[in-house]
Amino acid sequence: MERKNVESLFAHARDINALIIGDLMLDEYLWGRAERISPEAPVQVLDVTREEIRIGGAGNVANNLVALGCRVSVASVVGGDENGTILLHAFSGKGVDVSAVFEDPLRTTSRKTRVVAANQQIVRIDRESRDPIGADYEQKIVGYLREQGDRFNVILVSDYLKGVLTPSLLAAVIAFARERKIPVVVDPKGSDYAKYRGATLLTPNRKEAETASDIAIRDEEGLCRAGARLLEAADLTALVITRSEEGMSLFLRDGGVVHIPTFAREVFDVTGAGDTVLAVLGLALAGGVGFADAARLANVAAGIAVGKVGTSTVSPAEIVGSLGFQHGDSDTKIKNLDVLAGIIEAEKARGRRIVFTNGCFDLLHVGHVKYLQKAKSFGDVLVLGLNSDASVRRLKGEKRPLIGEAERAHILAALDCIDYVVIFDEDTPLRLIETLKPAVLVKGGDYTPEGVVGKDVVESYGGRIELVTFVDGRSTTNIIDKILRAYGDE
Numbered sequence: 001m002e003r004k005n006v007e008s009l010f011a012h013a014r015d016i017n018a019l020i021i022g023d024l025m026l027d028e029y030l031w032g033r034a035e036r037i038s039p040e041a042p043v044q045v046l047d048v049t050r051e052e053i054r055i056g057g058a059g060n061v062a063n064n065l066v067a068l069g070c071r072v073s074v075a076s077v078v079g080g081d082e083n084g085t086i087l088l089h090a091f092s093g094k095g096v097d098v099s100a101v102f103e104d105p106l107r108t109t110s111r112k113t114r115v116v117a118a119n120q121q122i123v124r125i126d127r128e129s130r131d132p133i134g135a136d137y138e139q140k141i142v143g144y145l146r147e148q149g150d151r152f153n154v155i156l157v158s159d160y161l162k163g164v165l166t167p168s169l170l171a172a173v174i175a176f177a178r179e180r181k182i183p184v185v186v187d188p189k190g191s192d193y194a195k196y197r198g199a200t201l202l203t204p205n206r207k208e209a210e211t212a213s214d215i216a217i218r219d220e221e222g223l224c225r226a227g228a229r230l231l232e233a234a235d236l237t238a239l240v241i242t243r244s245e246e247g248m249s250l251f252l253r254d255g256g257v258v259h260i261p262t263f264a265r266e267v268f269d270v271t272g273a274g275d276t277v278l279a280v281l282g283l284a285l286a287g288g289v290g291f292a293d294a295a296r297l298a299n300v301a302a303g304i305a306v307g308k309v310g311t312s313t314v315s316p317a318e319i320v321g322s323l324g325f326q327h328g329d330s331d332t333k334i335k336n337l338d339v340l341a342g343i344i345e346a347e348k349a350r351g352r353r354i355v356f357t358n359g360c361f362d363l364l365h366v367g368h369v370k371y372l373q374k375a376k377s378f379g380d381v382l383v384l385g386l387n388s389d390a391s392v393r394r395l396k397g398e399k400r401p402l403i404g405e406a407e408r409a410h411i412l413a414a415l416d417c418i419d420y421v422v423i424f425d426e427d428t429p430l431r432l433i434e435t436l437k438p439a440v441l442v443k444g445g446d447y448t449p450e451g452v453v454g455k456d457v458v459e460s461y462g463g464r465i466e467l468v469t470f471v472d473g474r475s476t477t478n479i480i481d482k483i484l485r486a487y488g489d490e
Helices: 003-011 058-068 082-093 135-151 167-179 206-213 220-234 273-286 291-305 316-321 337-349 366-376 389-396 405-413 430-436 455-460 476-487
Strands: 017-022 024-037 044-057 071-079 097-104 110-117 120-127 154-158 184-187 238-242 248-252 257-260 354-359 381-387 420-424 440-444 464-468
Touching (some): 003 337, 017 058, 017 273, 024 071, 044 058, 044 082, 058 071, 058 082, 058 154, 058 273, 071 082, 071 135, 097 135, 154 273, 167 184, 206 238, 220 238, 220 257, 238 273, 248 291, 257 291, 273 291, 337 354, 337 381, 337 420, 337 430, 354 366, 354 430, 366 381, 366 440, 381 389, 381 405, 405 420, 420 430, 455 464
Parallel strands (some): 017 071, 024 110, 071 097, 354 381, 354 440, 440 464
Antiparallel strands (some): 110 120, 248 257
């Protein structure tokens, strides 16, 4: 997935309404030093230096989605106890809708206490209820879904086997979502995946996939057999098996398989990495991203998450910064218009003069470079509008361009004089000019001022037009003719 499209996905995350259904819990951390043995028993003594309480379980999925910029609602059941109150208060502080989190006075809200020394867990203490919720609470969640469900773009199911996600509740949620074509992404638990039947996507880890499929995953053949069995058993559209240091494998209903390698990272804690994967997959699918690119994005996010201690979130900036494209430097300059518009507004707020020019720039030559260097001299920030391949074909014929839009964009972005490149599919850059409102609009000297598209727009707010003459004899057509003369008979 190209960096510019990832940036656009996150820019529109605020438009995504996500519902999380699942088991909520508190994650308590006691941090300290374990440098001596107790005289009372052969155990370590922890000198506590710091204490922290975080939202865990399905709540950590909510945390991740909030960090990614989504609007988030949670449906669950907690105990009528102090821990339940802490959870609800913490959610309110993050702007999460908890109107479908119901209190059951007979339940104990899950609280997991982790004792940590030297960035390693020493022991974990669990206090919780695991009994299934009652039918009345199931109906409360289903009733909420029927009243509010049409506003959600994705439903995420986070199952920790603590009793909230009963088979009947899961069936009702999945049936509702399928009827309305809302993707349902599930982080499953247990050995019976029939209860998730009809979900869009499941995200088991390798051990969970082995248990549920009853197939040992020792090699690629076993992995593919397990994936195929789980796809069929749960009637899924897709399945992602996370494989720790080996990355992820995506299995599609049509038989397609995509293996996604991981990125080398120092691993501090895998706690909550599955929540991060669930959140990013949900955001991506809700944003219209295909399964393969969604899985690749989730893989990057998981790599960041395991480099942190505890149930941590991952930010859009961290994901974008870790994409690791081959042409990282030029990649940072290539933007979609929705993202670029915000960047340009910030540049203007800093008092910087925006210059805009456009063209096909097929077979970059010295005439292009001189032209662009001159264009940059008229201001502080040079934005280049680049005709897409389809646009070039309409303007110059079916044999053009010689170089595809992605390659042209990277070549141009590598020039120091260019600050940003934005690809447009229209025949003219008028929409770009109207959106970006540059102070200076630059075109080639073969134009007259009256013939420059966008002239009236730019001059309407006090901008100006600059015409720059290309270097004589330098053109893509001349280069093509020279190549044909030299090699046409070979």
